[in-house]
Amino acid sequence: MPEKSVNSLGGFLLVMVVVGYACLLLIGPIIALINEAFSESIGQIIHSIIQADALEALSLTVVISFFTVIIDGVLGLLVAWVLVRHKFWGRDFFNSLVDIPFVISPVIVGYVMIVLFGRLGWFKFIPIAFTPYAMLLVTVFVTLPFVIREVMPVLASLSNEQEEAAYTLGASRWYSFRRVIFPALRPALMYGLVLSLARSLGEFGAAAVAGGAIQGATENATIYIFRSLHDRNDIGAYSMALLLGIISIVILLLMNILKAKESKGN
Amino acid sequence: MKRLSILVVLVLGLIGTTSQAQDEIKLTLAAYTTPREAYAEIIPLFQSYWLEQTGQKVTFEESYLGSGAQARAVEGGFEADIVALSLERDVTRLVKAGLITHDWQAKPSRGFVSTSLVVFVVRPENPKGVTDWEDLTAEGVELLTPDPATSGGAQWNVIAAYGAAKRGYVEGYEASDAGAYDLLVDLLSNVAVFDPGARESVITFANGIGDVLLTYENEYYAGIAAGDEYDIVYPRSTVLIENPVAVVDTYADAHGVREAADAFVEFLYTPEAQAIFISKGYRPPVYLSEEATAESTPEAEATEVPTTALWPEGAFDTAVFPLIDDIFTVQYFGGWSKIGEDFFSETGIYSQAIAQTQE
Amino acid sequence: MQLATPLKKSATIKATPQVDYAAWGLRATALTYLSIMILLPLYVVFTSGLREGIEFFWNAVTQAQAIFALKLTLTTAAIMTLINMLMGTLTAYVIVRYRFWGKVILDAMIDLPFAIPTLVTGLMLVLLYGPQTTLGAFFKDTWDIRIIFSPIGIVLALLFLGFPFVTRSVQPIFEQMDVHQPEASYTLGASSWYTFRRVIFPYIRPAMLTGGLLGFARALGEFGAIVLVAGNIPLKTQTAAVYIYGQVEGGNLPAASAVSVILVSISLLVTLLVEWLQRRNSHA
Numbered sequence: 001m002p003e004k005s006v007n008s009l010g011g012f013l014l015v016m017v018v019v020g021y022a023c024l025l026l027i028g029p030i031i032a033l034i035n036e037a038f039s040e041s042i043g044q045i046i047h048s049i050i051q052a053d054a055l056e057a058l059s060l061t062v063v064i065s066f067f068t069v070i071i072d073g074v075l076g077l078l079v080a081w082v083l084v085r086h087k088f089w090g091r092d093f094f095n096s097l098v099d100i101p102f103v104i105s106p107v108i109v110g111y112v113m114i115v116l117f118g119r120l121g122w123f124k125f126i127p128i129a130f131t132p133y134a135m136l137l138v139t140v141f142v143t144l145p146f147v148i149r150e151v152m153p154v155l156a157s158l159s160n161e162q163e164e165a166a167y168t169l170g171a172s173r174w175y176s177f178r179r180v181i182f183p184a185l186r187p188a189l190m191y192g193l194v195l196s197l198a199r200s201l202g203e204f205g206a207a208a209v210a211g212g213a214i215q216g217a218t219e220n221a222t223i224y225i226f227r228s229l230h231d232r233n234d235i236g237a238y239s240m241a242l243l244l245g246i247i248s249i250v251i252l253l254l255m256n257i258l259k260a261k262e263s264k265g266n
Numbered sequence: 267m268k269r270l271s272i273l274v275v276l277v278l279g280l281i282g283t284t285s286q287a288q289d290e291i292k293l294t295l296a297a298y299t300t301p302r303e304a305y306a307e308i309i310p311l312f313q314s315y316w317l318e319q320t321g322q323k324v325t326f327e328e329s330y331l332g333s334g335a336q337a338r339a340v341e342g343g344f345e346a347d348i349v350a351l352s353l354e355r356d357v358t359r360l361v362k363a364g365l366i367t368h369d370w371q372a373k374p375s376r377g378f379v380s381t382s383l384v385v386f387v388v389r390p391e392n393p394k395g396v397t398d399w400e401d402l403t404a405e406g407v408e409l410l411t412p413d414p415a416t417s418g419g420a421q422w423n424v425i426a427a428y429g430a431a432k433r434g435y436v437e438g439y440e441a442s443d444a445g446a447y448d449l450l451v452d453l454l455s456n457v458a459v460f461d462p463g464a465r466e467s468v469i470t471f472a473n474g475i476g477d478v479l480l481t482y483e484n485e486y487y488a489g490i491a492a493g494d495e496y497d498i499v500y501p502r503s504t505v506l507i508e509n510p511v512a513v514v515d516t517y518a519d520a521h522g523v524r525e526a527a528d529a530f531v532e533f534l535y536t537p538e539a540q541a542i543f544i545s546k547g548y549r550p551p552v553y554l555s556e557e558a559t560a561e562s563t564p565e566a567e568a569t570e571v572p573t574t575a576l577w578p579e580g581a582f583d584t585a586v587f588p589l590i591d592d593i594f595t596v597q598y599f600g601g602w603s604k605i606g607e608d609f610f611s612e613t614g615i616y617s618q619a620i621a622q623t624q625e
Numbered sequence: 626m627q628l629a630t631p632l633k634k635s636a637t638i639k640a641t642p643q644v645d646y647a648a649w650g651l652r653a654t655a656l657t658y659l660s661i662m663i664l665l666p667l668y669v670v671f672t673s674g675l676r677e678g679i680e681f682f683w684n685a686v687t688q689a690q691a692i693f694a695l696k697l698t699l700t701t702a703a704i705m706t707l708i709n710m711l712m713g714t715l716t717a718y719v720i721v722r723y724r725f726w727g728k729v730i731l732d733a734m735i736d737l738p739f740a741i742p743t744l745v746t747g748l749m750l751v752l753l754y755g756p757q758t759t760l761g762a763f764f765k766d767t768w769d770i771r772i773i774f775s776p777i778g779i780v781l782a783l784l785f786l787g788f789p790f791v792t793r794s795v796q797p798i799f800e801q802m803d804v805h806q807p808e809a810s811y812t813l814g815a816s817s818w819y820t821f822r823r824v825i826f827p828y829i830r831p832a833m834l835t836g837g838l839l840g841f842a843r844a845l846g847e848f849g850a851i852v853l854v855a856g857n858i859p860l861k862t863q864t865a866a867v868y869i870y871g872q873v874e875g876g877n878l879p880a881a882s883a884v885s886v887i888l889v890s891i892s893l894l895v896t897l898l899v900e901w902l903q904r905r906n907s908h909a
Contacts, residue, residue, distance in 0.1 A: 006723050018715050021712055022731055022734060025785055026738070026785065086652050096896070096897065100667065100893070105845070106866075107867075112669050141662055202743060202745065217327050230463075252734075256736065334874065
């Protein structure tokens, strides 16, 4: 549909309604947060963020997100590849499994983690319950579908011509993957990883249940916000929320840039 | 190469927390939601005490959750060396799970390191004119109390209300199980929000929700100390809250910190630590006789101790910690194991009352 | 917005004739991951829920609290989905069709709910509509409506979180739409409403549905935002996810599992429905 300028009353009303709705729904809350956080001075905000426990929580979130993105990249590509390129019995079934983490409540995810790895769990010989490793596991669980979902359509639509040409010229499969396929997948992969990153920065429910929310050990940035609200450290909570909000917006911009690049490539 | 070293540093960062030096140990404390301010001051005291005594440096990891939730976490694998919970029943759960193997109640204090009362916290100048339990059932009065599923404080609130009515201290309600049940139903109908823990409840109240907050007396003082503005109302009859602390044998032994853990629990009874508890609004432990703490049987009711005899004279300033008409203990209901069964099981009194508030 | 692509039967590459260890290894890894990470948790949820027998299961899910929580979850998610399908479609239309100042910002903003942590969302809503704010006090004093700690707050939070789903699903459809058909319809004398109903709507309906259903599924499991906004009042503002959390923390694991089974089953059904719809549309 071609673009046109707003030149009718109907059109004007429509635009106003939509913009108004979006502002109220999306911008309003953000302004409320900024307003509340800045009711103290910038100095105080910075001071709250550089407290030891705030920094610890933030670094835990960053470290877990970092490893999550790496694992998602590798595992996501792998699973997408197998689901698109391999034919085997039950493929459709496994394909449907991919989206499940996306729709399961984080509470259930955390609870399952405790059931599997807790003191009386099935895998109790792997003592990761109430440690950052459990948090990493749940974060990978909930973010992997993002990568797989972005990569699969692109992989499926790649024509075989270039690859087959590479084979006939004697290239190994790994070489062909690295030089022919991967570059084509990269925009989609990047976009999926960015979605993953955004999601892992904000992980709360599952990580809190699986990790135990132990100060100094398994408290990530969002859990820190939650605790600060109860420690009467409102400024601490708002400052961290603001920081996470700013990081989210930066990621949002990244997402939009990558999306533009991806659609240009198609 | 540079990227690789950053990676290595990050990996070490993730694993880093688990390594410990010889002359440095770590104690993990799992507590209920409210005593964070008290332990924030007690822990540094203990750290210097222990360093002096043994030359060993001890760091602490603390977790504060609703008492029930915390007990579950420890049961589920959270390796806490010491638990400081809201009620005895949550510690008993750990005994049953085999995590606590010593007799943690073999002390004069029976293992309870502090006490408190269930009180009403109201807005400044008490705008709804609340004086006792019956006023809480009035139309248009919004109550706050936590959710008994996760919060110890919530269970204390339920017991306090029920007991006060059954003992005849609530006007308009029969001094029997039926009357007490009616009071419970009426109270629950007025609840605005059920937070997961006592502390969360207080924060909700501070955020402007509710007219009356049912909570620990010590939470009132914590709020005042933090600058919140409230008034406090003492009912004529309420329950004595006793908060247990115990070393978790299995984990403390596994971590090799048993000595320090035991020492920490002992430290909580020293005058310095007790002074901190009092300054944070906690009452001192109550030392009861054997008869007073025996489980009541059909033949013999457990001996009750009059309010004035619960604490020794001069234990605290009665302007800060008033002695109200009637303070009863959980022995009135036969102890926590019976209470758990009768009140908070799926078919218990509380579950029935909650269901009824929706009819 | 799409789920994992419906698989084309022919999407395989010719493998070399002898036993392909590398391919086999890849496949084993991928399937092991899917089985352990996804099938296993599902298995855990279903077995702990049904372990005590059908009677116990039935009792657990017919508890007044549990039924209410499930009903509340479904109702708020449904209301959100309906509003969203309307506003999301309008938004997509406006972005594609019109040029106006700030359009690029609006377009970028739509993904905001995907980027912001759900807990921060809940916090922001409390800060905006809470009882101590101007807005919150206004609603309470004028109409005795409480936004935070009521189902209204829940719907607001879900609207925030679900906004991108329908918009991003319908947007590409509008972009690709041939504007000649509706214009032809107009020149033939049809009213705008008729044109919309008979020409445009059938065209966008599949995307509206898939986007709406995805948002619906997402809303079913939401926890982080609701935990701050709703107030956990049993039989008033307690959603299924928050109820399950309470049961887990309260040690009532079989009951938690039982309700989880219901919630997961509904989510799975919705997901399957969406996949079926997508499959149907890709053949159309």
